[in-house]
Amino acid sequence: MSDNNLLEITNVSKSFFGVTVFADFDFIIKSGEVHCLCGENGAGKSTFIKILSGAYQPDTGEIVIDGKKVEGKLSPALSMELGIETIYQEHTLMRNMTVMENLFVGKEITNRLIVDRREMNRRTREILKSIGVTNIDPSTVVRNLGPAQQKFVEIAKAFVKEAKIIIMDEPTASFGAHEIDQLLNMVATLKQSGIGIIYISHHLEEVFRIADRVTVIRDGRKIRTYDRAVEKLDEAAIIKDMVGRDASLFYARDEVEIGDVIMEVKNLSGPGVNDVSFNLHKGEILGFAGLVGAGRTELAELLFGRRKAKSGEVFINGKKIKVKTPKDAIEAGMCMVTEDRQLTGLFIRQKISLNAIIAQTVKRGKKFINPKFDWTITKKYIDKLRVKCKGPDQKVCYLSGGNQQKIAFCKWFITDGEVFIFDEPTRGVDIGAKEEIYHLMVQLCREGKSILMISSDMPEVIAMSDRVMIMKNNGIIAEIQKQELDSETILQYALGGSVK
């Protein structure tokens, strides 16, 4: 093996209670290389991260870092000392501290006795600039940054710690197209400085743009490593390796007949939304595309009563509705699957059945419930949605991301609403579950329901929408019909276009 291998893993296995979750895994990363790891949810990517970051100890196998074999236990502290930094999916910065305090936590630059804030400010600016970020002020409190900016700061932090290997786990979840570009450029910069990057993402477009090598993992086993230097990266082959069958990035949905207008929004304004009007038809999927921060989630929250509208009118079935709280919206027949199922969607430590029936208890208005009723109705829906679980009494926190998302859907299916708002319906969900969710959405349309879908996933917007509204700067700037729908057009409007 050549001597610029930063990390060499051979034959690593890990099992829990006799179940092998990770078997005979080999992995190499060289200095200045981007090695992408692809696989569905539950394929073993998180186990891989946890082994490298020292959270799990492998049962067998060898880990060689920087030419030195790791003897004994690779603890989290040792992992960091050896230069491995992980950028997790969740934000891990200290929210109430400033950007520079976060960057230099434990490594504060001191001027004999006191912290030299001016020097830290200067260095922070320098580091952020070196990775291509110029719009973050070092003295901003992290809590006030957007999700993408926080991610950038985390990467800068790994840089400050002089990481040799940076693991990025789904870094672009909830990013807009522009921010994705920025992040991928950042990866290229880091790569040039000799850092090895392990990049994990569901988004194959990103993988193809930056990968030097791609390893596909399925059921805890390495299926194949593709090397760009040797061969052309073949999208279809990689997807096939990931799911174990032929599949396409683009879901081919059935057409559903579109009926009359069911919801009419007129000149709606409120926090983050400025003068928005549109119609939604029966059986239609209306996509909302745009950058993160364009006002799409804000619009959904306004419609659903999470925030209060300043002006404007909303009609459902020709009847004007007044939405002050989510309760009003639910009673008017609306449902909303929120952007972040863990934060605002689910009761993660409760039983599936509680999660499933909760909105229905509000709508139905009956004060008494038989626990057996909870169980039976939940059972019916987890069968219908094909949720993989032990039963309605299982707690939601034990389910995988895709199945948790299905429970978030389940909650609203039981209420039997008319208008479904889906905010990033397949975020952090693997390809298999994604298709099932698409299938459910089409089924809803067939039942005469209507869907308002906010999504940053371009193939999803194109494949699923009957019409697309493009939002920018808190307003709708364009409406695109299905025939004219392609990613270039959407991006053009979302990024720069101002012509209606």
Add this chain to the structure above:
Amino acid sequence: MNKVQNEMRMERAPLGKRFISSDNTYLLFGLIIFIVIVGLIAPNFATPFNFSILMEQFAVPGIMAIGMCMLMISGGIDLSVGQQLSFVSCVMALIVKDMDTAIPGVAIGVGVAIAGSFGMGLLISRTKMEPFIVSLGFMAIYKGLANITTNGAEYPIPGKMGFATDIRWATLPLMVYIMIAVVIVFFLIIRFTRFGRWLYAVGDNPEAAFLSGINVKNFKLSMYTINGALVALATVLMLSRNEVGNPNLGVDLEMRAIASAVVGGTALAGGKGNIIGTFLGTIWMGIISNALNIIGLSSFFQYVVTGCIIIGAVLMNQIRYKNE
């Protein structure tokens, strides 16, 4: 992927199996083992007489623990209940002592208790202040008010409110039956009403609860108000037993209520806990001090043991639910 899961053959576990897998089973069997062991060591422990005294002692802390448990499941807490009981007992005794009937005094006392808790509920549900801090403030306020009401003294009311101890069936006083009724009623509320479902939802994730259509503010307000009513009931029973209104009557009761709930598996973080567990927790707390008394350990030592039991119970829960 697990094959059994794919087949989707699920049936609701039978009652017996659900009972065995519940956390309360451990508490119950632990309790039985404890009683057997102490009974063997100290012959005057496991006697009908001692048990009837024990049951009488459980009544007040038991009712307060039920209220605390509900508050804690919904993500709240109330540190003021002990001092609130002291204050309300002073108010009731002040009015009752000079009258032939206890009814006006009790009515006013109940009103004061509920009004106080309603006010606290308003503050907690309408602002972003932490329940811990707000109730800590109320604790001090009640303590002050109790002493202002009595001028630091106490109001004996012999024979005026003794109904809850005087009326007896099968050697047990009325207050024991009242406590059991409260436990059953709240158990049924949690199990068979949407209020019970909302309790866990609000405690687990208030924002998701709001987005599911629950009026979280009013829900929290009603929780505190209900707790006020339970404190009022506990005060009446306490006065019936002690026959004196006194600013120190409720000392340590809030700690006992919290400890009972925690031993019963209620989490401070909210979203977890249950009535039966809390009831068993109350019995545990009461029976331990009683047993230590009978064995002959000083009351100072009892504090140490009680503290260890609380920490041990929480530790066990931590180990069992490591993955959550």
